[in-house]
Amino acid sequence: MSNPAEQNTEWPLWEVFFQPSNGKPFEHAGSVHAPDSEMALQNARDTYARRNEGIAIWVVPSDQITASSPEDRGPFFDPANDKAYRHPQFYSVPRAVKKRK
Amino acid sequence: MSTFDTIPQTKKEIFTEILLRLADDRLILGHRLSEWAGHGPELEEDLALANIALDMIGHSSALYEYAAKLDNKPDEDHYAYFRDDIDFKNIALVELPKGDFAFTIARQFLFSSFSYFLYKDLTDTIDDEEFNGMLQKHFKEIKYHLRHSREWVLRLGDGTEESRRRIQHAFDELWMYTGEMFEMDKTFELATENRFYTDVLKWQIDWKEFINTTLEEATLIVPDYDQYMFTGARAGRHTEYLGFLLSQMQFLRRSYPDAEWK
Numbered sequence: 001m002s003n004p005a006e007q008n009t010e011w012p013l014w015e016v017f018f019q020p021s022n023g024k025p026f027e028h029a030g031s032v033h034a035p036d037s038e039m040a041l042q043n044a045r046d047t048y049a050r051r052n053e054g055i056a057i058w059v060v061p062s063d064q065i066t067a068s069s070p071e072d073r074g075p076f077f078d079p080a081n082d083k084a085y086r087h088p089q090f091y092s093v094p095r096a097v098k099k100r101k
Numbered sequence: 102m103s104t105f106d107t108i109p110q111t112k113k114e115i116f117t118e119i120l121l122r123l124a125d126d127r128l129i130l131g132h133r134l135s136e137w138a139g140h141g142p143e144l145e146e147d148l149a150l151a152n153i154a155l156d157m158i159g160h161s162s163a164l165y166e167y168a169a170k171l172d173n174k175p176d177e178d179h180y181a182y183f184r185d186d187i188d189f190k191n192i193a194l195v196e197l198p199k200g201d202f203a204f205t206i207a208r209q210f211l212f213s214s215f216s217y218f219l220y221k222d223l224t225d226t227i228d229d230e231e232f233n234g235m236l237q238k239h240f241k242e243i244k245y246h247l248r249h250s251r252e253w254v255l256r257l258g259d260g261t262e263e264s265r266r267r268i269q270h271a272f273d274e275l276w277m278y279t280g281e282m283f284e285m286d287k288t289f290e291l292a293t294e295n296r297f298y299t300d301v302l303k304w305q306i307d308w309k310e311f312i313n314t315t316l317e318e319a320t321l322i323v324p325d326y327d328q329y330m331f332t333g334a335r336a337g338r339h340t341e342y343l344g345f346l347l348s349q350m351q352f353l354r355r356s357y358p359d360a361e362w363k
Contacts, residue, residue: 011143033144033145034145035256038252039252043145043149046152047148
Protein backbone atom coordinates (compact mmCIF):
# COMPACT_ATOMS: atom_id res chain seq x y z
CA MET A 1 0.00 0.00 0.00
CA SER A 2 1.39 3.35 -0.94
CA ASN A 3 0.93 6.30 1.31
CA PRO A 4 -1.27 8.88 -0.52
CA ALA A 5 0.81 11.70 0.92
CA GLU A 6 3.85 10.29 -0.83
CA GLN A 7 2.11 9.68 -4.13
CA ASN A 8 3.67 11.40 -7.07
CA THR A 9 1.27 14.06 -8.34
CA GLU A 10 3.45 14.90 -11.34
CA TRP A 11 2.68 13.56 -14.77
CA PRO A 12 4.82 10.61 -15.85
CA LEU A 13 8.10 11.27 -17.59
CA TRP A 14 8.70 10.47 -21.28
CA GLU A 15 11.95 10.27 -23.21
CA VAL A 16 11.92 12.11 -26.51
CA PHE A 17 13.72 11.03 -29.69
CA PHE A 18 13.94 12.98 -32.95
CA GLN A 19 14.76 11.79 -36.42
CA PRO A 20 16.77 14.64 -37.96
CA SER A 21 16.07 13.63 -41.57
CA ASN A 22 15.01 10.69 -43.72
CA GLY A 23 17.04 7.55 -43.14
CA LYS A 24 18.90 8.97 -40.15
CA PRO A 25 18.70 7.20 -36.78
CA PHE A 26 16.54 8.70 -34.04
CA GLU A 27 18.50 10.74 -31.51
CA HIS A 28 17.68 11.41 -27.89
CA ALA A 29 16.57 15.02 -27.42
CA GLY A 30 15.50 15.14 -23.76
CA SER A 31 12.43 14.38 -21.69
CA VAL A 32 8.97 15.82 -21.02
CA HIS A 33 6.16 15.32 -18.53
CA ALA A 34 2.78 14.33 -19.96
CA PRO A 35 -0.40 12.53 -18.85
CA ASP A 36 -0.39 10.13 -21.84
CA SER A 37 1.44 9.31 -25.06
CA GLU A 38 -0.49 11.66 -27.36
CA MET A 39 0.12 14.60 -25.05
CA ALA A 40 3.75 13.53 -24.70
CA LEU A 41 4.10 13.84 -28.49
CA GLN A 42 2.58 17.33 -28.42
CA ASN A 43 4.74 18.42 -25.51
CA ALA A 44 7.82 17.02 -27.22
CA ARG A 45 6.95 19.02 -30.31
CA ASP A 46 6.47 22.20 -28.28
CA THR A 47 9.55 21.74 -26.15
CA TYR A 48 12.11 20.41 -28.59
CA ALA A 49 10.85 20.94 -32.16
CA ARG A 50 10.48 24.69 -32.24
CA ARG A 51 13.44 25.24 -34.53
CA ASN A 52 12.73 22.71 -37.24
CA GLU A 53 14.79 19.97 -35.59
CA GLY A 54 13.44 16.91 -37.34
CA ILE A 55 10.88 15.02 -39.36
CA ALA A 56 9.62 12.45 -36.84
CA ILE A 57 9.29 12.05 -33.08
CA TRP A 58 9.28 9.04 -30.78
CA VAL A 59 8.20 9.22 -27.16
CA VAL A 60 8.85 6.37 -24.75
CA PRO A 61 7.78 6.12 -21.10
CA SER A 62 11.01 6.72 -19.15
CA ASP A 63 10.29 3.82 -16.78
CA GLN A 64 10.26 1.45 -19.77
CA ILE A 65 13.92 2.04 -20.44
CA THR A 66 16.38 -0.42 -18.96
CA ALA A 67 19.74 1.23 -18.40
CA SER A 68 23.16 -0.16 -17.60
CA SER A 69 24.56 0.85 -14.23
CA PRO A 70 27.91 2.63 -13.68
CA GLU A 71 29.40 -0.65 -12.34
CA ASP A 72 28.68 -2.26 -15.72
CA ARG A 73 31.07 0.12 -17.40
CA GLY A 74 34.13 -2.08 -16.98
CA PRO A 75 32.74 -5.43 -18.13
CA PHE A 76 30.64 -3.82 -20.88
CA PHE A 77 33.11 -1.48 -22.50
CA ASP A 78 36.73 -2.09 -21.48
CA PRO A 79 37.22 -5.33 -23.47
CA ALA A 80 36.84 -3.33 -26.68
CA ASN A 81 40.05 -1.37 -25.95
CA ASP A 82 42.45 -4.06 -27.22
CA LYS A 83 40.39 -5.19 -30.19
CA ALA A 84 41.50 -2.77 -32.84
CA TYR A 85 40.22 -5.09 -35.56
CA ARG A 86 36.69 -4.10 -34.58
CA HIS A 87 37.26 -0.67 -36.11
CA PRO A 88 37.13 -0.26 -39.88
CA GLN A 89 40.37 1.78 -39.80
CA PHE A 90 42.19 -1.45 -38.85
CA TYR A 91 41.92 -2.72 -42.39
CA SER A 92 43.81 -1.20 -45.26
CA VAL A 93 41.85 -0.75 -48.44
CA PRO A 94 43.29 -2.66 -51.44
CA ARG A 95 44.67 -0.47 -54.21
CA ALA A 96 42.16 -1.80 -56.74
CA VAL A 97 39.30 -0.57 -54.57
CA LYS A 98 40.92 2.81 -53.91
CA LYS A 99 41.32 3.44 -57.63
CA ARG A 100 37.60 3.25 -58.22
CA LYS A 101 36.98 6.36 -56.17
CA MET B 102 -11.98 52.48 -42.53
CA SER B 103 -13.23 54.11 -39.41
CA THR B 104 -15.62 52.75 -36.91
CA PHE B 105 -19.15 51.57 -36.35
CA ASP B 106 -21.26 50.91 -39.38
CA THR B 107 -19.09 52.47 -42.06
CA ILE B 108 -19.05 50.27 -45.14
CA PRO B 109 -15.91 50.14 -47.28
CA GLN B 110 -16.48 51.35 -50.82
CA THR B 111 -13.54 50.61 -53.09
CA LYS B 112 -12.00 47.19 -53.68
CA LYS B 113 -8.88 48.29 -51.86
CA GLU B 114 -10.90 49.41 -48.85
CA ILE B 115 -12.80 46.13 -48.77
CA PHE B 116 -9.61 44.09 -48.97
CA THR B 117 -7.92 46.14 -46.24
CA GLU B 118 -10.95 45.74 -44.00
CA ILE B 119 -10.81 41.93 -44.37
CA LEU B 120 -7.10 41.82 -43.59
CA LEU B 121 -7.68 43.92 -40.47
CA ARG B 122 -10.60 41.82 -39.26
CA LEU B 123 -8.56 38.63 -39.56
CA ALA B 124 -5.51 40.26 -38.02
CA ASP B 125 -7.36 41.82 -35.07
CA ASP B 126 -8.92 38.47 -34.09
CA ARG B 127 -5.46 36.89 -34.06
CA LEU B 128 -3.60 39.68 -32.33
CA ILE B 129 -6.09 39.95 -29.47
CA LEU B 130 -6.35 36.19 -28.90
CA GLY B 131 -2.56 35.90 -29.19
CA HIS B 132 -2.22 38.55 -26.50
CA ARG B 133 -4.69 36.76 -24.24
CA LEU B 134 -2.72 33.53 -24.65
CA SER B 135 0.55 35.33 -23.93
CA GLU B 136 -0.85 36.20 -20.50
CA TRP B 137 -0.26 32.53 -19.61
CA ALA B 138 3.51 32.86 -20.02
CA GLY B 139 5.00 31.91 -16.66
CA HIS B 140 1.57 30.86 -15.32
CA GLY B 141 0.91 27.62 -17.22
CA PRO B 142 -0.28 24.60 -15.21
CA GLU B 143 2.88 22.68 -16.22
CA LEU B 144 6.15 23.78 -17.76
CA GLU B 145 5.36 21.93 -20.98
CA GLU B 146 1.91 23.51 -21.23
CA ASP B 147 3.36 26.94 -20.50
CA LEU B 148 5.60 26.49 -23.56
CA ALA B 149 2.75 25.19 -25.70
CA LEU B 150 0.50 28.17 -24.95
CA ALA B 151 3.36 30.62 -25.51
CA ASN B 152 4.12 28.93 -28.86
CA ILE B 153 0.53 29.25 -29.99
CA ALA B 154 0.46 32.88 -28.82
CA LEU B 155 3.57 33.61 -30.88
CA ASP B 156 2.08 31.87 -33.93
CA MET B 157 -1.09 33.93 -33.71
CA ILE B 158 0.70 37.23 -33.19
CA GLY B 159 2.90 36.28 -36.15
CA HIS B 160 -0.18 35.69 -38.31
CA SER B 161 -1.59 39.08 -37.35
CA SER B 162 1.73 40.78 -38.03
CA ALA B 163 1.86 39.43 -41.60
CA LEU B 164 -1.76 40.46 -42.25
CA TYR B 165 -1.20 43.97 -40.81
CA GLU B 166 1.92 44.40 -42.88
CA TYR B 167 -0.01 43.67 -46.04
CA ALA B 168 -2.85 45.96 -44.97
CA ALA B 169 -0.34 48.76 -44.29
CA LYS B 170 0.99 48.40 -47.82
CA LEU B 171 -2.50 48.65 -49.34
CA ASP B 172 -3.64 51.36 -46.97
CA ASN B 173 -0.49 53.56 -47.15
CA LYS B 174 0.20 53.28 -43.44
CA PRO B 175 3.78 53.31 -42.09
CA ASP B 176 3.85 49.73 -40.75
CA GLU B 177 1.98 47.01 -38.86
CA ASP B 178 2.59 48.78 -35.53
CA HIS B 179 0.24 51.51 -36.65
CA TYR B 180 -2.66 49.07 -36.43
CA ALA B 181 -1.57 47.19 -33.32
CA TYR B 182 -0.53 50.09 -31.15
CA PHE B 183 -2.08 53.30 -32.39
CA ARG B 184 -5.77 52.49 -32.68
CA ASP B 185 -8.36 52.73 -29.90
CA ASP B 186 -10.77 50.01 -28.92
CA ILE B 187 -13.64 51.23 -31.12
CA ASP B 188 -11.35 50.89 -34.15
CA PHE B 189 -10.53 47.25 -33.44
CA LYS B 190 -12.55 44.86 -35.60
CA ASN B 191 -12.11 41.61 -33.65
CA ILE B 192 -15.02 39.54 -32.39
CA ALA B 193 -15.78 39.64 -28.66
CA LEU B 194 -14.90 35.94 -28.16
CA VAL B 195 -11.17 36.66 -28.38
CA GLU B 196 -11.09 39.64 -26.00
CA LEU B 197 -12.73 37.94 -22.98
CA PRO B 198 -10.31 37.55 -20.05
CA LYS B 199 -8.25 34.37 -20.13
CA GLY B 200 -10.15 32.77 -17.23
CA ASP B 201 -8.92 29.41 -15.97
CA PHE B 202 -7.08 26.85 -18.09
CA ALA B 203 -10.36 25.18 -19.12
CA PHE B 204 -11.74 28.51 -20.35
CA THR B 205 -8.60 29.21 -22.37
CA ILE B 206 -8.72 25.74 -23.93
CA ALA B 207 -12.45 25.88 -24.71
CA ARG B 208 -12.07 29.27 -26.40
CA GLN B 209 -9.02 28.14 -28.35
CA PHE B 210 -10.86 25.07 -29.52
CA LEU B 211 -13.88 27.10 -30.72
CA PHE B 212 -11.68 29.67 -32.46
CA SER B 213 -9.14 27.26 -33.96
CA SER B 214 -11.86 24.98 -35.32
CA PHE B 215 -13.52 27.98 -36.97
CA SER B 216 -10.14 29.12 -38.33
CA TYR B 217 -9.50 25.64 -39.66
CA PHE B 218 -12.67 25.60 -41.78
CA LEU B 219 -12.19 29.25 -42.76
CA TYR B 220 -8.58 28.90 -43.94
CA LYS B 221 -9.32 25.65 -45.74
CA ASP B 222 -12.00 27.47 -47.72
CA LEU B 223 -10.04 30.71 -48.20
CA THR B 224 -6.95 28.97 -49.58
CA ASP B 225 -9.24 27.55 -52.32
CA THR B 226 -10.98 30.87 -52.93
CA ILE B 227 -8.57 33.79 -52.70
CA ASP B 228 -7.11 34.95 -56.01
CA ASP B 229 -4.58 37.37 -54.56
CA GLU B 230 -1.33 35.40 -54.54
CA GLU B 231 0.39 37.13 -51.64
CA PHE B 232 -2.68 36.82 -49.41
CA ASN B 233 -3.26 33.21 -50.41
CA GLY B 234 0.37 32.25 -49.77
CA MET B 235 0.17 33.80 -46.32
CA LEU B 236 -3.00 31.85 -45.52
CA GLN B 237 -1.48 28.57 -46.68
CA LYS B 238 1.52 29.07 -44.44
CA HIS B 239 -0.64 29.94 -41.43
CA PHE B 240 -3.03 27.06 -42.10
CA LYS B 241 -0.35 24.54 -41.13
CA GLU B 242 0.00 26.14 -37.72
CA ILE B 243 -3.76 26.38 -37.25
CA LYS B 244 -3.99 22.62 -37.74
CA TYR B 245 -1.63 22.19 -34.81
CA HIS B 246 -3.52 24.70 -32.64
CA LEU B 247 -6.70 22.77 -33.29
CA ARG B 248 -5.10 19.44 -32.48
CA HIS B 249 -3.64 20.79 -29.24
CA SER B 250 -6.89 22.30 -27.98
CA ARG B 251 -9.04 19.37 -29.14
CA GLU B 252 -6.89 16.84 -27.25
CA TRP B 253 -7.25 18.97 -24.14
CA VAL B 254 -11.04 19.28 -24.51
CA LEU B 255 -11.25 15.47 -24.61
CA ARG B 256 -9.07 15.07 -21.54
CA LEU B 257 -10.67 17.79 -19.45
CA GLY B 258 -14.21 16.69 -20.39
CA ASP B 259 -13.55 13.03 -19.76
CA GLY B 260 -11.13 13.67 -16.88
CA THR B 261 -11.88 14.34 -13.23
CA GLU B 262 -15.11 15.68 -11.81
CA GLU B 263 -13.50 19.08 -11.37
CA SER B 264 -11.99 19.28 -14.86
CA ARG B 265 -15.32 18.27 -16.37
CA ARG B 266 -17.21 20.87 -14.37
CA ARG B 267 -14.76 23.59 -15.37
CA ILE B 268 -14.68 22.88 -19.12
CA GLN B 269 -18.47 22.48 -19.28
CA HIS B 270 -18.84 25.82 -17.51
CA ALA B 271 -16.35 27.38 -19.95
CA PHE B 272 -18.33 26.21 -23.01
CA ASP B 273 -21.60 27.38 -21.45
CA GLU B 274 -20.08 30.83 -20.82
CA LEU B 275 -18.48 31.12 -24.25
CA TRP B 276 -21.39 29.91 -26.34
CA MET B 277 -23.12 33.26 -26.83
CA TYR B 278 -19.89 34.63 -28.29
CA THR B 279 -19.70 32.04 -31.08
CA GLY B 280 -22.41 33.70 -33.18
CA GLU B 281 -20.12 36.52 -34.34
CA MET B 282 -17.82 34.07 -36.13
CA PHE B 283 -20.63 33.28 -38.58
CA GLU B 284 -22.04 36.77 -39.01
CA MET B 285 -22.01 37.79 -42.67
CA ASP B 286 -22.46 41.57 -42.65
CA LYS B 287 -22.43 43.88 -45.69
CA THR B 288 -18.61 44.12 -45.66
CA PHE B 289 -18.15 40.35 -45.66
CA GLU B 290 -20.73 40.03 -48.45
CA LEU B 291 -18.94 42.60 -50.58
CA ALA B 292 -15.62 40.90 -49.83
CA THR B 293 -17.04 37.51 -50.81
CA GLU B 294 -18.23 38.94 -54.16
CA ASN B 295 -14.69 40.21 -54.75
CA ARG B 296 -13.08 36.93 -53.64
CA PHE B 297 -11.38 38.48 -50.61
CA TYR B 298 -13.49 36.37 -48.23
CA THR B 299 -15.91 33.48 -48.39
CA ASP B 300 -19.45 32.62 -47.36
CA VAL B 301 -18.82 31.00 -44.00
CA LEU B 302 -22.45 29.88 -43.73
CA LYS B 303 -21.68 27.26 -46.41
CA TRP B 304 -19.81 25.13 -43.90
CA GLN B 305 -21.37 26.24 -40.63
CA ILE B 306 -23.10 22.88 -40.47
CA ASP B 307 -19.76 21.05 -40.85
CA TRP B 308 -18.28 23.16 -38.08
CA LYS B 309 -21.23 22.35 -35.79
CA GLU B 310 -20.89 18.67 -36.62
CA PHE B 311 -17.20 18.78 -35.69
CA ILE B 312 -17.93 20.62 -32.43
CA ASN B 313 -20.77 18.23 -31.52
CA THR B 314 -18.65 15.14 -32.19
CA THR B 315 -15.76 16.40 -30.07
CA LEU B 316 -17.94 17.54 -27.17
CA GLU B 317 -19.84 14.27 -27.19
CA GLU B 318 -16.61 12.30 -27.23
CA ALA B 319 -15.51 14.42 -24.27
CA THR B 320 -18.79 13.46 -22.51
CA LEU B 321 -19.83 17.14 -22.47
CA ILE B 322 -23.25 18.68 -23.09
CA VAL B 323 -23.44 20.75 -26.28
CA PRO B 324 -24.95 24.14 -25.40
CA ASP B 325 -27.92 25.54 -27.32
CA TYR B 326 -26.91 27.07 -30.67
CA ASP B 327 -30.17 29.02 -30.81
CA GLN B 328 -29.59 30.99 -27.62
CA TYR B 329 -29.03 34.77 -27.55
CA MET B 330 -25.82 35.64 -29.37
CA PHE B 331 -23.57 38.61 -28.64
CA THR B 332 -23.07 40.95 -31.61
CA GLY B 333 -21.50 44.27 -32.59
CA ALA B 334 -17.82 43.86 -31.74
CA ARG B 335 -16.66 43.85 -35.38
CA ALA B 336 -18.27 47.27 -35.76
CA GLY B 337 -16.50 48.61 -32.66
CA ARG B 338 -19.03 47.85 -29.93
CA HIS B 339 -16.72 45.80 -27.74
CA THR B 340 -16.99 44.39 -24.25
CA GLU B 341 -15.41 46.40 -21.44
CA TYR B 342 -12.43 44.00 -21.42
CA LEU B 343 -10.81 45.14 -24.68
CA GLY B 344 -9.92 48.61 -23.37
CA PHE B 345 -8.00 47.15 -20.44
CA LEU B 346 -6.19 44.71 -22.68
CA LEU B 347 -5.18 47.49 -25.08
CA SER B 348 -4.01 49.82 -22.32
CA GLN B 349 -1.58 47.13 -21.20
CA MET B 350 -0.56 46.11 -24.72
CA GLN B 351 -0.16 49.62 -26.11
CA PHE B 352 1.14 51.75 -23.28
CA LEU B 353 4.86 51.26 -23.88
CA ARG B 354 4.67 51.91 -27.62
CA ARG B 355 2.51 54.98 -27.07
CA SER B 356 4.63 56.37 -24.24
CA TYR B 357 7.79 55.99 -26.31
CA PRO B 358 6.64 56.22 -29.93
CA ASP B 359 10.20 56.47 -31.23
CA ALA B 360 11.60 53.57 -29.20
CA GLU B 361 13.50 50.98 -31.23
CA TRP B 362 14.73 47.45 -30.63
CA LYS B 363 18.49 47.60 -30.13
